[in-house]
Amino acid sequence: MKTQVAIVGAGPAGLMLGHLLRAEGIECVVVERQAPDYVLSRIRAGVLEQVTVGIMARLGLDARLRREGLVEAGFNLADGERLIRIDVQDLTGQTVVVYGQTEIQRDLMDAAPERGLEVVWEAADVALHDIESEAPRLTYSKDGVAHEIAARFIVGCDGYHGPSRQAIPASVGRSFERVYPFGWLGILADVPPCNDELIYANHERGFALASMRSHTRSRYYVDVPLTEKVEDWSDERIWDELAVRLGPEAAANMTRGPSIEKSIAPLRSFVFEPMRHGSLLLCGDAAHIVPPTGAKGLNLAASDVHYAAEALVGWFRRHDADAVAGYSEKALARVWKSERFSWSLTKLMHRFPEDGPFERRMQVAELDYIATSRAAQQGIAENYVGLPV
Ligand code: FAD
Numbered sequence: 265m266k267t268q269v270a271i272v273g274a275g276p277a278g279l280m281l282g283h284l285l286r287a288e289g290i291e292c293v294v295v296e297r298q299a300p301d302y303v304l305s306r307i308r309a310g311v312l313e314q315v316t317v318g319i320m321a322r323l324g325l326d327a328r329l330r331r332e333g334l335v336e337a338g339f340n341l342a343d344g345e346r347l348i349r350i351d352v353q354d355l356t357g358q359t360v361v362v363y364g365q366t367e368i369q370r371d372l373m374d375a376a377p378e379r380g381l382e383v384v385w386e387a388a389d390v391a392l393h394d395i396e397s398e399a400p401r402l403t404y405s406k407d408g409v410a411h412e413i414a415a416r417f418i419v420g421c422d423g424y425h426g427p428s429r430q431a432i433p434a435s436v437g438r439s440f441e442r443v444y445p446f447g448w449l450g451i452l453a454d455v456p457p458c459n460d461e462l463i464y465a466n467h468e469r470g471f472a473l474a475s476m477r478s479h480t481r482s483r484y485y486v487d488v489p490l491t492e493k494v495e496d497w498s499d500e501r502i503w504d505e506l507a508v509r510l511g512p513e514a515a516a517n518m519t520r521g522p523s524i525e526k527s528i529a530p531l532r533s534f535v536f537e538p539m540r541h542g543s544l545l546l547c548g549d550a551a552h553i554v555p556p557t558g559a560k561g562l563n564l565a566a567s568d569v570h571y572a573a574e575a576l577v578g579w580f581r582r583h584d585a586d587a588v589a590g591y592s593e594k595a596l597a598r599v600w601k602s603e604r605f606s607w608s609l610t611k612l613m614h615r616f617p618e619d620g621p622f623e624r625r626m627q628v629a630e631l632d633y634i635a636t637s638r639a640a641q642q643g644i645a646e647n648y649v650g651l652p653v
């Protein structure tokens with residue numbers, strides 16, 4: 265098969281890019297390792313920046329998002345008994361939207377057939393070839409039959425473990441990494457949220473986050489050492505821990521219920537440079553990972569896709585080679601700012617095992633400063649709603 269752009273991975277990055285390219289009349293094929301049901305069963309991010317909402321709107325795929333998404337004008341940082349509200353709408357004029365990644369994924373998948381976006385599901389042994397040439401190829405097998413796609417570009421949207429980044433020779437790439445000594449244990453339950461707005465809490469027993477998916481579905485997290493196993497955390501144990509860490513007011517409003525999903529996600533900061541090599545571009549988790557504290561992972565994938573679509577449309581519609589040549593630098597400038605924000609909020613809101621009383625005093629001083637300074641709140645709010653693309 266021959267196409268203009270071969271996309272590896274049908275997560276949010278791969279499907280958003282596929283739709284954006286199809287809307288511009290550019291041929292593309294998305295090749296995904298998993299089956300559709302599996303992809304839809306992954307419970308991940310929940311907070312969308314305007315960039316992400318804007319892409320869905322540009323695609324005309326935002327009807328359900330506008331109907332069901334919860335517009336959030338602010339969020340809260342809790343420290344013991346104190347609750348610091350960051351009024352992002354007042355501080356930036358913008359809002360974020362609570363709408364699960366699973367729902368975005370579903371909206372993008374449902375629209376694929378009618379928009380002529382071809383997705384090959386359950387493709388095994390996906391491999392990239394000749395990425396340094398102008399005729400790169402993807403090979404894979406499906407139902408035991410070998411296939412090849414010849415393209416002008418390949419875009420790797422295949423997450424942290426996918427083959428795309430690994431196809432770039434070690435001699436031209438550089439990785440930057442920070443692994444954190446804890447993971448987030450998440451619980452999803454069909455109970456009303458304890459608060460209209462998200463609460464990120466730094467408690468002496470550890471971090472907690474109260475989030476939601478709707479007025480009737482809640483998403484909560486606590487941080488746990490990496491040695492913990494999900495089987496050791498009964499629902500009751502998680503609810504008890506949340507009640508302590510989130511503080512008395514949130515605890516009083518918290519409704520407990522059986523979990524419909526429970527999992528532990530490790531925390532990592534990671535950036536791979538460059539985000540383009542030859543005819544291969546990387547987008548989303550394939551190129552970088554952020555710890556989830558700033559709610560940036562999915563949104564960063566969306567902003568990469570925005571730049572990648574701009575570059576590829578430039579190439580195919582206006583014969584503009586500079587657009588592709590500049591992709592990595594443009595995308596990385598925003599990636600590093602999101603990495604910094606996610607890292608700094610992670611440091612502020614978690615108790616690190618290696619930290620002592622001095623580091624704790626630094627957290628308290630920073631939270632005091634944030635509580636009393638509009639300028640400090642503005643910096644946080646600006647990053648939380650997402651920096652401009
Ligand atoms: P992905 O969503 O990972 O999509 C990559 C796709 O590529 C997948 O469908 C995968 O199956 C496919 N693929 C992989 N290997 C191959 C292959 N060999 N061949 C073909 N296809 C392949 N972010 C937040 O902001 N908040 C959160 O709470 C949050 N929780 C998370 C929990 C987990 C467990 C994980 C892994 C991530 C979480 N994130 C969270 C991050 C956020 O979900 C990601 O940043 C986002 O999914 C990135 O989208 P993506 O399309 O780049 O990658």
Ligand code: DHB
Nearest residue numbers: 309310475556557558559
């Ligand atoms: C959610 C996840 C995040 O990482 C975050 O910062 C806020 C909300 C969520 O899953 O709802």
